[in-house]
Amino acid sequence: MTDTNSPTPSASAMPDAQPGAITRFLHATEIDTRLLGMVGALLLIWVGFHLYPAISSVMRGGAFDLGLGNFLTPRNLWNLSVQTSYIGIMATGMVLVIIIRCIDLSVGSIIGVTGMIMGLLQAEYLPPLLGLGHPAIWIITAIVGLVVGVMIGAFHGWLIAYRGIPSFIVTLGGLLIWRGMAFLSASGRTIAPMDEKFALLGGGPYGTVGAVGSWIVGGLACLGLIYLLISGRSQRRKHDFPQRPVWAEVFLGAVGCGVILCAVLLVNAYPWAKGIVAQYAERTGQTLPEGTFISHGFAIPVLLLIGVGIAMTILMTRTRFGRYVFAIGGNPEAAVLAGINTRWVTLKVVSLMGALAGLAAIIVSARQNSATNAMGELDELYVIAAAVIGGTSLAGGSGTVYGAILGALVILSLQSGMVLIGFGDGSYQKIVVGTALVLAVYLDILYRKKVK
């Protein structure tokens, strides 16, 4: 995803050729044109933010200096990946919720209340019982966070599916109620610090897997991709279905592996700060020379996002549950007539959303190393916007996990880009993100009309 070169030249070089070639290329590789458009938009945003300082210096009479750009740097992209992770995780669940024609406005408040419960648990209740820094504290806390998220989601789901209250109302009520609960849980106090091991789940210099770990992750990802291409091909051959040409398979494999390996190189190119290296040396009793280069590598929340993304994709495309989710979104009546227990599926989808909000709460509180009652405020809107920018139809019935993750990346790129170019006070961010949301949906409507 961080690779700015591989996917585009082949695609953007095409428009100069005759239109037949693009169509043939897209047909052979079976690349989703919407995905391509989204990646293109993302790269445009990235390059735009990177060039902005140089251009504005020219406008003020200075020289054109690309070195002024600070968006496309390992440091910024690494931070972007961590910021994207928790919104992305929730967006994958929101896709399912929206597909079944529901909405969940309460996810931000679920973060608030589960974050507070986890904060109190690990900072005030468990240490006296188990002893400060006990290795089980972070595990118990994380599990409790997930369970509370599931329970809140299941309660919402029950009201929606079995009591017939519209999801908009149930979760709008939830938005207010759980935010209020988050405040009451500790009378508005901020709970800090978090358990040391728990804090690793939020990323930060120590919450990463390092250079070697990142290469292992990247290698496994490449192997997985190649396996998928090969097994997909043999499945098609087995049933005599039309196959992609070999060059298209090789192209997809090469681009995919290229993107993965570039991402590894990128996260490994971002070193620990001097202070962290010194602290690390002191802790481990090593003597590290001045200027030792220790890579961050992938942050743990990013790996959580990748894991959730893969699991959710499998759930939606390879299981009966996922098939039923789509069927309910496409035609609820037909789903019932096909013998699907639509209420039970609805309850499960909303519970899953709750679990993912719980996981997001773990990442948020671990990342800021504290729990506050305002955690996750307005996140529900960013999560919904991410899903919608990612191509999820609010009419229900269609949406993809990878789209939602890309949508989250687009929103957070806009947000962090605005900060980098000096419009970070919040008002501009909101204006830009709001504009992007409306624009994205409008472009999608135009696209759908054209396809029809």
Next chain:
Amino acid sequence: MANTGTPLVELRDISISFGGIKAVDHVTVDLYPGEVVGLLGHNGAGKSTLIKCLSGAYKADGGEILINGEKVEISNPRDARAQNIETIYQTLALADNLDAASNLFLGREIVSPMGFVDDSTMEAETRKILKRLNPNFRKFNVPVSALSGGQRQSVAIARAVYFNAKILIMDEPTAALGPQETQMVAELIQELKAQGLGIFLIEHDIHNVMKLCDRASVMKNGQLVGTVNVNEVTDEDILSMIILGKKPAKAA
């Protein structure tokens, strides 16, 4: 036709009402193996509602359902499927955003030993059955919303036929079809009949009724006007049953 022995299906004294309105009022119909029974009547006569009690979409307020002479409980579509009852709904009941194979196997997906849906096997099976029903069918990898009325109908029919139905309910299966496709459905009905299936056919076109059905049960205002053997009456007789609600004297 001599109907002796146990009927395949008996709907006995079925009643169902919605908000005080009796949609079906003490109706009794039966169906024998290898037989096509037409259900006729005006719009709102209660045909579709009656049949939905058999397919599990509604649960009757009163009366009983017997399959092969044994009383069964059908309270949802899964129960009906378990009794080998398949239904082609007037609305087709397809999920528009899914492809033909996903619709055909909806609720009965083929899964691999790992528990994952086996899309390629399902697509292969779908190709096989549709090749038989509609040789012109090509669009396997697009959502059914992109299909023509006839193609969508083919998918709905394929779904009903694929799972070895013993009892088939067809709610106006030719309403959206052109002449050639209508002929294809007529041939299919003859073929299924020869295989010993029992078919309830809801149909408005009186010529189709005379051509395809063995018996016809006419409903009016939720009540059964009567059941006649089609080869003993004229189409005028049946029309007068539908319009006037009276059974012809000679067939009674």
